[in-house]
Amino acid sequence: MAEIVLETKNITKMFPETIANKNISFNLKKGEIHALLGENGAGKTTLMNMLYGIYMPTNGDIFINGEKVTIKSPLDAIKLGIGMIHQHFMLVETLTVLENIILGLKEYGFIINKKAVKEKLREIENLYGLKVDSDIKVWQTTVGEQQRVEIIKVLFRGANILILDEPTAVLTPQETQGLFKILKRMKDDGKSIVFITHKLEEVMQIADTITVLRKGEVVKTLLKNETTKSELAKLMVGKTTLRDFQKNKKETNEVILNIENLTVYSDKGTKSLKSINLQVKKGEILGIAGISGNGQKELVQTIAGLKKVAKGKIIFNGLNITNKHPRFISRLGINYIPADRLAMGVAPNLSSIDNAIMRRYYRFPLSKKGLMNYKKAFAYTRMMTKAYKIKLDNPFAPIKLLSGGNMQKLILAREILENPKLLIASYPTRGLDIASTQFFRQKLIEIANKGKAVILASEDLDEILSLSDRIAVMYEGSIVGILEAEKADKNTIGLMMTGAKA
Amino acid sequence: MLYFEKRQSVPQHFKIIIPIISLLIGLAIGAISVAIAGINPIDVYGGILSNAFGSWYAFSETLVAATPLILITAGLIVVFKMNIWNIGAYGQYIMGAIFSSYFALFASNGLSKPMMICVMVISSMVGGAIWALIPTLLKIFWEVNEVITTLLLNYIALYILKFLMYGPWKNPASYGFPLSKTFPQTAILPVLFKDTRLTIGIIFALISVFIVWFLIKKSKFGYEIRVIGDNPLAARYAGISVNRDIIIGMAISGALAGLAGMTEVSGIVHYLQVKIGADYGYTAIIVAWIAYLDPLVTILASILFGGLASGGYSLQITMRVSYGIVGLIESITLFSLVGAQIFLNYKLRWKNGSP
Incomplete structure (x- = not known):
């Protein structure tokens, strides 16, 4: 029996409106990969944030190597040998990889002792196969490389316990396999790894032990060898089971959106879209795949009128909408679900009501002659939360207090209720539990079945494959190829995402 | 160990x-500082209190000082809610004074008092608005930071005022003092109560506050500025024309x-001079914060x-x-008022033990 390096006993974390974690106890052994499996909103990230000193537990104790500890800040956590690799990387893009790695460390001098740093980096490389060029700037590296930099960063600080929060979300299938190889080598070296995820395939592939969380509580802890995918899915979800979707093949040849030679520049002045040509037909779901940062976001935002077109045309239902005002475009029936809800989808400190009416506050009956009718806004929000099963205790409270999943449901409901002719959905089910994911995927299909169109840009390849009729793959601002979904497979798409032609 | 923890939500009564x-x-x-200076703090506070609120006249003087503060703050709230930092109320105040003074000094012939007041109100508002729109357009078209431009325009406004006072608008009979001629009677705001200023x-101030309150709470524009302020x-x-609203x-x-x-x-000084209390423009920034916008x-x-x-x-x-003693007290109370706002969003906690 290997020794236990980290243990939580009856950890509870309460927020004013919700209990995020309830009596959570779990053990992490030396040299194991322990998956924390659960739907988003199950409380995985809250639990890890407590281990990393971002939150303090309301109740319960944390033990490291058998000793009771209080972790008040990430600095404490690092001192205890805990390292966290966040889903969103915490790197300074304009600094070199090496500078990022030693950022905040005092041991390497006012004038950096590069030789000593590189020596240590070589050690880490030899041990775990983690290789990066330490002299280039972070913005020049790929997402996969940045993740490696983050891992090196925590190893450099002597971490024995690594927490990875949904590490594969931004990776191609090939990069994911690379990451798993590294994790295995670290495990063999005696490091302990907590792997947060909601993807069953990954758990079965990499984990030794699996703790399933649901609604803030531990459902069960099992050994990988003694369980199956379907058992895990059942534990995760409760009762609901996975099912496939029924797509009516009602695709027409009528084009609803026509994009010609679209070129868009980024804020830095580089081309983020390079002469894109794309057509979306009525009745279809067009998937857009690509590693994040290859132009998918720019493409969908440009269609929604949020980025300036430098060259080319966007024609919607025969009408030229190039560089038109976002309000004009949305009134024509194009609605957009942004990928990053906190950055664009909501005003976090405003109430759920204010956020629910964002698409229609200017129209009757919500407003009339320049005046708002907040009673009607309240009623509209109630209707929305009921119809879409959004858990909303206090609609007047800031929306940021909602769980990520509930917030996402509100955004989806808000856009779908506009009855769009073209719905652009960027990673629409991010953060949703399985039941809601199924519900909203069904909604997308309904929209397409009604002869309208959906553009689905997602980092979740499984989602794209299961919903789309055609899949456009983007790489460095261009469309590498468009595949019929029936003929596409994950491997081909993965390769195309790194620039290989179909 | 003592440390700050972020509050998840702010209890309403904390705001009071x-x-x-x-x-x-x-x-x-x-009080301690005053005592160190060898003055009895009770006398000082008693003095301030009675001089500010002790009699009807004292209170009317307090309201006289509050009038421009209310007006400026009401306006600042509208932009502060959008996270636009107008530090230029000082200059806009001066331009309002200059614009309205122009009509009082050079174009008052044949206008009745109500007409004259109307003209002066409108021209002052136009003057202030123009001065505020210069940095706004710079911000919108060239992304110039409005904090810098509004601040710098304060100095320009002050020098324009000085130029007028030492030059073309100077009263030849002022013995060299930088003042304009006294306004004609028609250009002087009527007092509300006899024997006060x-x-x-x-009333303009109270109406303005009400209009701003109505705009923010009830209008479509108010909804839009809340969204802009929270997440542009x-x-x-959401299709809001952010630049138009700004x-x-x-x-x-x-x-x-x-x-x-x-x-x-028009109401207090009755002529234009270099010192017309434009510092209200800075005080109002603090008032806006203390009042939670x-x-x-x-x-x-x-x-x-x-x-x-x-x-x-x-x-x-x-x-x-x-x-100076009063200034000291003022600054210390301000400092603690502004400083204490951290307790709105954070709570101080005590936790034993360290890892």
């Missing part, structure tokens, strides 16, 4: 308790600061600051203490 406690703490520290300017990207995404907001903000300048020259609370906060200013000012005459 925290400023009261911090005001008391500020006054206590002020309180003019109908205070979400605002653009222009409208800055115009309102500048217009009300300009109107404040007019109420001062709430238009109605602004009235209270402005009266409080007006009282400190007018009470303190009288104090140097009645008690012969230097105005």
